[in-house]
Structure formats: C-alpha cells, structure tokens
Amino acid sequence: MGESPPPPHPPPSIPAPPHPEAALDEEWMAAPVPERHDAISRPQDGPPPAPFGDARFGDDRARWLAAHVLPHEHGLRAWLRSKSFLGFDADDVVQETYAILAAKACVAGIENPRAYAFQTAYSVVLRQMRQSRVVPIAAVADLSALEAVVDAPSPEEVTSARQELRLIQDAIADLPRQTRRAFVMRRVEGLPQQEIARRMRLSENTVEKHIARGLKLLVERFGRGQRGSP
C-alpha cells in the first residue's frame, strides 16, 4: 500500500457542506423519538445501558454477528417473507432479532447461530401476533415445529444468497469513485477511517460521509433478495 504519489495540485476533496446526504443524516440522527414500547426489556443484565462499554457495541459482538448471523440473514428474510401473510413486517422482525442477539450477555454458548437466529425471530413474530390481534383467532402451537425449517440452508437459499451478494458487489462498484475507494479500504482492507483520510488526503469528516454512504447501500440491500422481485 505504498502508493501515495503527491498530487500536483490540491486534491479534489469533497467540500463539506454540499454533500446532499449530510443534512439528512442529522435529521435522522435527531429524529423525534416516539414513545417507548418495551416489548424487549433491553438491559437484561446488570446496570443501565452504558452503550460504549458493554457488549452490544463491542467489536467482538459485531464480528460475531458478521460471521454467524449475517450469512443467514438472506434465508431468514426469505423464511419470514413466506410467513408474512400472518401480518407482520419482516424488516421489523429482523431488526428486533438483531437487537436481542446484540443485547445478549454472552453468545459463546450458541452452538447453532442459524437456528438460534431463526428461533429468536420466530419468538418475535409470536409476540407480535399475540399483541396485535390482526388475525381474529390464532391458535399458535409451540416452537418445536420450527425445527424443520432451521436445520441448514437449502441449496436454493445458497444460490439466491450468492446471486444477491453479486448484485451488492455490483452496486458497490457503481458507487462514486471516491466513495467506493474509501469503502473498500475500510471493509476489505480493514483500514481505520483516520488512515483512509490520510491516504486519500481528505478530511476525516468527508471519509465518514463516504463510509456512511457505502454502508447505507449495504444496510438497504443486504439480505433483502434481488431488486424487483415482489
């Protein structure tokens, strides 16, 4: 990575204000908070949340989720979609599932993360169904019937997940050049943002915007199947 030829004139950095998404970012981050509905009691363990010391935001937990849950998200969503006639929002369920997995005190004992994630999602669905009486009479049996679904990804699931990854890679490739470069440095080469800023001769602020932009693409697309299919 020794390539950093000094450019002849000041590097074409993106000036801070004109970034179209910047204003939106602040808006989202400061979005008015709706009333709390405490379906999940988050601080399951110990003292009130200390977001920056606890496991929920540790790199370890993020890496565990990346290695053991992300690969099955596609299948999980497909499975949820196949049940969506029951009247729940699959995206909501996925987010709540991640919340429960992130808030768990310890994940080391989970032997089959795929099955665990499916089961967690299923319990979220059940709870939602019990709370919202969308179906007039719904006698829902126990969780044991789930086993048939969670054993292992089906070949179709594997194939379509691979296709999806390819589409996402294409989408990343279509990002503006600098965004793509920063994003790839961060995710593929694992460089910290500060270092990326130094190499690209951009402000750290600008690099963060590039990373956020790439990451938004990813959070929107990943696991959701191919675009255009209903």
Next chain:
Amino acid sequence: MSVGARQKAGAVDLAAAAWAARMDARALTADERARLDAWLAADPRHLGAMARARALLLSRQDAVSPALVAPDLPPQPGPSQPGPLHSRRRLLAAAAGVAGLAVLGAGVRQPAARQIYRSALGEVRHIPLEDGSTLTLNTDSSVTVVYTAGRRLVYLDRGEAFFDVALGSDRAFVVRGPLAQLATAGGACCARLNGDGAMTVAVLSGQVAVEGAPSALAETLGRVTGRDWTLRAGGQDAVLVTAGQEVSIRPGGRGHGTLVSFETVAPGALDRALMWREGRLAFADETLAQAGAQFARYSRRRIVLASERLAQRRISGLFDATDIAGFAHAVAVSFSAKYKEEGDAIILYD
C-alpha cells in the same frame, strides 16, 4: 403497525448506518452519546439496526458468504469421514469373510432397495433421503422410495407428500402416482392423491415436468432393465409446471390421466397451503365448511356444522392441525355458537 410515530424499518436502517459510520470514525461527543442513547431507548428495533449496521461494516467483503459457500449439504465422503455406506460395506465384507457370504452380500446391495415410509393419521414426518433431498409426509400417507444409479424414484402410494429435491444430481427425481408422474432436476413441490383418484401437483420452486404415468408394460420393463422407459415414451404430453403453479390430473382416457386444470396460485396461497409441513393449518378468509374438511384429514373426529349460517362463516388464522377440538372451541367462542360432542362428531350449532 401499532405506534403512529414509528419510523419505517428502512429509515431506521439508514439512521443506524449513519451512527455506525460515526462511531467507526471517532469517539462520540457527550452530546452525541446522549442523542444516541435516547434514540436507542426509543425503540428496540434501533439497537438491532445498529448492531446489524456495525456487523456489516466490520464484515469483510468475502466474509459475508463463507457459511453459504459450504453449507451442511450431504457429507462428502472425505478421507477422514467413513460415513454409513463405508461402514456398512466394511460390515458386509467382514460378514463375507467370516461366513463366506460374498455372493449374497453382493446380491443384497445390487438391486434398488425399496424403502417404504408411512405416516399415521394426524402425523407429519420429515424424511431425509440419501442424496440430500428431503420428503415430508402429510397425515395418513405412504411412499415407496427406490433409488437406482439412473434415477431417484418415489412412488406416491397414498396421501400427500412434499419433496425438496436436492440440485446437482444428473439423476432425475421422479414421483410416480397411479395416474401421473412428475420429474424434476431439483426444486420443491407437493404431490397429493385426492379421495376421488385425482392427483394434484403444486410447485414451490424449480421446474417440474408432469406427465401420464407409465403403462404396466413400461413399468415392468423399467423394473427389469433398470431404465426408465416412460420419460421418453410419454414425453410429448408432458406439461412443464413452474414455481407458483398447480396442476390437477383426473382419471380419464384409456386408464390414463387427463389434465383437468392448470393454474397459477395466488402469492401466499401456496405457502399457506403448505403450512401442514409444520403441523399447522392456515386459513385466510375460508369458510368453516372448508376448514372443517381440512381438519378431517388429520383426525377420526369430524366437525359437524349444524346450520348453513355457520358453514358459510369465514375465518382466518393459524391452527394446530391435530387439535380439532381446540379449533372447534375457538370457532364456537368467536361466532357465539354452541359446542357438543357425540362420539367422533363435534357438533357446532346455534
């Protein structure tokens, strides 16, 4: 859904991505921390979106797929893994060595082994097959599995079965009923023999060719020679059924089946119909008469609807297929009907 001011999941994801990028860039200021805390406390989904965004950021490009590249498909016979086949062979070899049964041993393994699977009334069975395919038997059903070097043949003898056919084999997977048969290279489909002799095939994924069953002669030839004569002989009147479609074949013609319907199933309807694989029955705005008929397949007991008013009432919901009494009670409560039992009959009346 419930809370009016709730953000859509997509907006939550985007906000989470912005936060994740900032936390990845630098330590948050005290003010930012307070805002993030408030945001996280507002909705349990926010924490989930945040954890997911961070995982996506920290996952390497190619780390997103390794578990998918090597899923738990049928075990490849590796050097370190003996596998059941090998051990059985070793057992046979040992037996042959001891008792001089080499000829018998070869004879036992040579012809296609026929394996019969049955399910009892109300039972749903999941059966893994040797090639990685699985079959699921619905209530009161029976199949005979005959795998040979040339094809994977399953006779549907009675009832209903769901087939999840493993891809990647050059052997066709054939499900043969009295009237018709289906053949596929891989996919998921459901075949059912109805009481009136008709056969219904619904396809969930992949492509399935449905055609008339072989004649007795072709069947015999096939058994003797080990080759499939039907696929070639009957090929011209085969129909190709793809995902989301359903065909029915009824008796007709010279002992052969006649295709009577070919339809595209409404999205969701097929998944609903297949809930039986999990031991459930799902209804979406169906009449009690229809629902009662479904439950009757899983039990010796029957629901008798005393009035036409009740029979035409419509219900939606998800039910335990084997709990006919629980269903009847729920219906009675919902529609203010009365409930009584007489022998195997559960009677609902006004």
